[in-house]
Amino acid sequence: MTFTTIRLAAVAAAWAIAATPTWAQVDEPAPWTEAPTAPPATWSADRAVEFRLGNTTTLRYAIDPQTLSVGEDGVVRYVFIARSSSGAINALYEGVRCQTAEVKVYARWDPDARQWRSSADESWQAMDFRGATRRALQMARGGLCDGKVANRSTALMLDALRNGRADQFR
Numbered sequence: 156m157t158f159t160t161i162r163l164a165a166v167a168a169a170w171a172i173a174a175t176p177t178w179a180q181v182d183e184p185a186p187w188t189e190a191p192t193a194p195p196a197t198w199s200a201d202r203a204v205e206f207r208l209g210n211t212t213t214l215r216y217a218i219d220p221q222t223l224s225v226g227e228d229g230v231v232r233y234v235f236i237a238r239s240s241s242g243a244i245n246a247l248y249e250g251v252r253c254q255t256a257e258v259k260v261y262a263r264w265d266p267d268a269r270q271w272r273s274s275a276d277e278s279w280q281a282m283d284f285r286g287a288t289r290r291a292l293q294m295a296r297g298g299l300c301d302g303k304v305a306n307r308s309t310a311l312m313l314d315a316l317r318n319g320r321a322d323q324f325r
Contacts (some may be wrong), residue, residue: 253300
């Protein structure tokens with residue numbers, strides 16, 4: 156094999172690479188879009204699955220298992236229930252986006268009107284151990300998420316929350 160033959164082979168390889176269409180080289184993922192969502196028509200505190208989120212509160216926390224789902228957009232949505240020792244109930248319909256560690260409150264239950272009220276601020280909030288998003292972060296790390304993706308099934312999510320994984324993040 157002569158120097159000229161090697162040189163011609165290298166030039167041919169370079170031309171072959173340069174001739175490859177650029178659309179075949181880079182496959183950009185589509186931008187994330189949130190699926191349309193509405194609060195569930197029904198929910199029940201009686202069938203809710205309780206779990207602990209630390210020892211510093213007298214509230215009892217739960218998720219109604221029939222409202223727990225993972226959307227095609229990857230968002231884990233559920234009705235979250237907080238019950239006081241006196242029996243008062245607060246319910247929120249919210250979602251956790253595991254990929255970006257964000258939470259969004261879609262609606263709050265109005266017990267007097269017996270209906271959902273849209274949240275005043277329906278924007279995604281970064282989850283943090285300080286402030287209003289702490290509980291959602293504890294729930295995400297305690298079983299709703301498996302790293303940056305939703306846990307494999309809603310049954311595993313509930314089992315992880317119920318069996319104390321959430322308690323380790325106090």
